[in-house]
Amino acid sequence: MKQIIVILTMLFAGQLMAQTKYESGMQKGLEQFAAAKSAEDMAAASAFFERIADAEKDKWLPYYYAAYTNHLTGWMNPKADKDKVAEKSKDLLGKAEALEKNADTYCMRQMIAIQQLTVDGMSRYQTYGAIAAQAIEDAKKADANNPRIYLVEAQYMINVPAAFGGGKAVAKKLVEKSLELYGTYKPASPFHPQWGKDQATQLLAACQ
Template identity: 40%
Template sequence: MKLLFFVLSFSVAAIGFAQSDKYQTAMTTAIAAMDSAKTTAEKQSAAVNFEHIGNEEKNQWLPFYYAGLCYATIGWTDTSIDKDANAKKVLDLCDKAEAIEKNSEIYVLRNMATLQQLLVDPQSRFRTYGMMASQALSTAKELDPKNPRIYYMEGMSVLGTPEQFGGGKSAAKPILEKAVALFKEEKPKPLYPHWGQQKAEAALAQCR
């Protein structure tokens, strides 16, 4: 009886390890493809791949997060796409990720999507989308005040705001300094978000 129990336990553990290894391999490959993607088509392909992984792994938030990050990146780099439709994809993926785990990284991604909606028509959308973007970062800070991507996004927003409205290089500089300092301290877990440090350093250099 004990032998049977041992065999069954070992079999269940082996299946668990196999599934875990499959997930790790799939995510490592997908992240590498995302990091090397240059064109919109390549980024969309990476997003679809992440969504497939997420649909296979019911308890993992990272695949949906990375799919959203792919689309958010497209929103910044491709001027021909429908920004609102693209941002909705990002926010829908944030909802899927948050249904599994609520965390700071997802709210940074929400900030990115909402900013892209704001930039469609800044004058008419500032009050609504500006407030939503700000609230997303506030929630991100509550969940993890040491997440450097929060301060990178905040610093970039301030940097892009005219000085007469409280923005500009001098206002952005201390925020970006904090982002860079936190990036240097960061030790992300395997597969976890690692983007932003070089961009934060480049933005800080603009402020000096």
């Protein structure tokens, strides 16, 4: 009996240490992400999250953050090959989605599609516009109360001509809904996505 108790105690301690190591890594990664000032800094954060993901193969969040921070490098570096950046983001996001699909992964898929659309809006609108629209629809089905859905939709719609259903008035309604939801939104854990409120506030000012 004593041997069983010792074994169970050791197993529990091992699980606790592994969990603590994961949480410590995620905290460090999020701090690195928040402190990033350049595309190179953001790429380093992405690589850090990817290492966590490869070590914790049953958790979707590290792959999600690896995809998100990689995605941001495409905007932070004006000379970046956005298609190349997007393909890497899609690969990382696919690994997250293999573990869990939710409103935030769908939002990420929309953001990646928009990044590729901007390479050549005229020729890519139908293809990537459709992917982005479907991702938003899927996100709303997954969790219509996630504020980032309406933020990323507004970020896109503000750049769509009013004649095609976009413009500032449309974006304003979306971002107002986003900010309203941020007021009550509670992440499932300290490591779940929380970003976007500051961006929504800035976007609302741009919609005035």
